[in-house]
Amino acid sequence: MESRRVRVIGVGPGDPEQVTLAAVEAMRSVDYFIVTDRSSCGGMPDPLVTARDRLLDRHLTRPPTIVRIEDPDAVPEAMATALRSRSGVAGLLVWGDPAFYDSTIPILRSLPGLDVEMDVVPGISAVQLLAARHRLVLHEVGEPLHLTSGRALAAAVAQGQENVVVMLNRVIDLPGLDDWSIWWGANLGTAHEELVAGRVATVLPDIHTARNRVAERAGWIMDIFLLRREA
Secondary structure (H helix, E strand, O other): OEEEEEEEEEOEOOOHHHOOHHHHHHHHHOOEEEEEOOHHHHOOOOHHHHHHHHHHHHHOOOOOOEEEEOOHHHHHHHHHHHHHHOOOEEEEEEOEOOOOOOOHHHHHHOOOOEEEEEEEEOOOOHHHHHHHHHOOOOOOOOOOOEEEEHHHHHHHHHOOOOEEEEEOOOOOOOOOOOOOEEEEEEOOOOOOOEEEEEEHHHHHHHHHHHHHHHHHHHOOOOEEEEEEOOO
């Protein structure tokens, strides 16, 4: 079985200045980067790849070697091919922190015929930046925090969760939560960042408007919010 070394590097939500010193060291130590590029799917430049390129330009001291994966449905196979075809250390950049809703680590563990020696460099997550931007603590003293996806939110509320961070939202629909408080943010750490906070019934229309605005201006949207049932 072939062996390859890979560094999985969390690079924060988007602001190059929020990349940790450890992540910069890791980026400078690798021999090449493997990057998913969806440009060929839509005929337009992939804005996330463009953002990654700017980040590398900011922190590297020499031009990087980039291996691009153009088919998002064939990432495991393409990643295995890229690793087999090259020697040296590969770098995989992950938005935010690799521990939150990201498939990079599971994919690397499942590559057939490859023994992947992996280390993970944590990054500042959107969860942390959301709290910082809204100047809040994510939970009351001694109280739990539940982290889930938009698809699983209704089930979490039905189970009695009253303090919930929600990621991966195709739409934001919050029936029955009009009296809850929400702290929302989109594309945190980028030039298109937007924030909204308040009572759900009051600010939900503002959030929908802001989501559309961010998606139109940036070409993509990653949003996150904290929902809390107030006493």
